[in-house]
Amino acid sequence: MSEVIISPELLARYNKPGPRYTSYPTVPAWTETFGKADYKEALGDVAARPEDALSVYVHLPFCAKHCDYCGCNATVTRRSEVVDAYLDRVEREMAMVAPLLGERRNVVQMHWGGGTPNFLNEAQMTRLVGLLSQHFAIDPAGEISLEIDPRIGTVEQMAQIRALGFNRISMGVQDINPKVQEAIGRIQPFAQTEKLFRACRDLGFTGVNMDLVYGLPFQTMETFGETLAAISELRPDRIAYFSYAHVPWVKPKQKLIDVTALPDTFTKFSLFRMAIDRLAEVGYDWVGMDHFALRDDDLAVAARELRLHRNFMGYTTRPALHMIGFGMSSIGDMAGRFIQNESHLGRYQKMIDAGELPVVRGYKLSDDDLLRRTVILHLMCNLELPYNLTQSLFGVDLRETLGDDLEHLEAYAEDGFLELLPDRIQVTPLGRFFVRLLAMELDAHLAKTSERQVFSKTI
């Protein structure tokens, strides 16, 4: 990638706001008219396909302390009984949802996200695993993962998590520089991260991942180079490399972030570029938009073989499992529908107490949406569009169905973002940096949704 030259002018021209396409259609297109009856219908459709394996997501919103930069759906508490009361609701939600899916369905992927799932104590984690196992047959060889905050984790807790059947773990790190850590309200000595990482390796977790964030206050090429060197020396299997989203109008705590210390757009972009080059030198492949994986990791192999997929939990090698979400703000993705739960803790709990499914919005994909979803996700993940991509699934060639939109996309070949080959459109190394812009050309909802939401920029 070091051969790709992107000047500040080029960046300014193309660094436009756009969706990240963790789903298509993106969340702003979903509607409140999609409700409980629609969710039940979706669950019924999944029940009608008993051979399909499932993926389960549980949102655990609690954290010990709030980090100033945080953009997640997190809530701070010190009281363990608040977690117990939440788990009571998750238990009831599962008791409402699981029977509609049929007898103890197979789950091959499970993820606990947050918030901070390891804020739960041992009894709470054991309870939640027990509840899930009561309703689902969780495949021990599947991907069983959770997010942890190393600041509150102990070696003993990691052993408990492993004993509960988790085989993948993802740690929040962000940056190891003390000045940056102070500026984002998150003090996390590197020795603590390192100790927990090594414990996870010794315990036999098959995937140990780390989250880094670029674009934070006081990050420089020099200091962030040190973070990349120290982290890559530990050799996590995957590194998620998130662009700092500064959205104080949505996350008021971010007003504590000193905006004058934030890197400018070009420095932020240079931080991103540096990771691509430095991590490549030490054996990591750049995967999808913002992930890195050791060259022999499944994700890197899938990316090379052009079979990378993406769902709400992140990049995956497993195509199109039905994803069932539990807990506040969780998202389901099943049988051609998206389902979003209430994201306010109090309101989520009230809905459950009233015996209601806590769904607040959702979307049923049309045939056109299903086709475009396949096309956009393939483009975003695998950086190419074979013209026959939709032939087997939809019986049509892309050139017949996407018409004008495909022509608009192909026009980016003039900017050097694409190469037009006889059988496919190929994203160039330069175009890869702007792949969201390319995908936007194929988004049939964008004109309507962009008025309703301000998207983040590419960098």
Ligand SMILES: C[S@@+](CC[C@H](N)C(=O)[O-])C[C@H]1O[C@@H](n2cnc3c(N)ncnc32)[C@H](O)[C@@H]1O
């Ligand atoms: C749920 S947290 C991970 C687990 C745990 N709560 C922790 O912080 O260690 C998910 C990740 O989202 C990322 N993140 C949080 N706020 C962000 C923001 N404003 N912009 C970009 N990434 C962010 C961080 O990398 C964080 O590790």
Ligand code: SF4
């Ligand atoms: S970054 Fe993690 S620990 Fe910090 S507030 Fe957000 S979810 Fe909680």
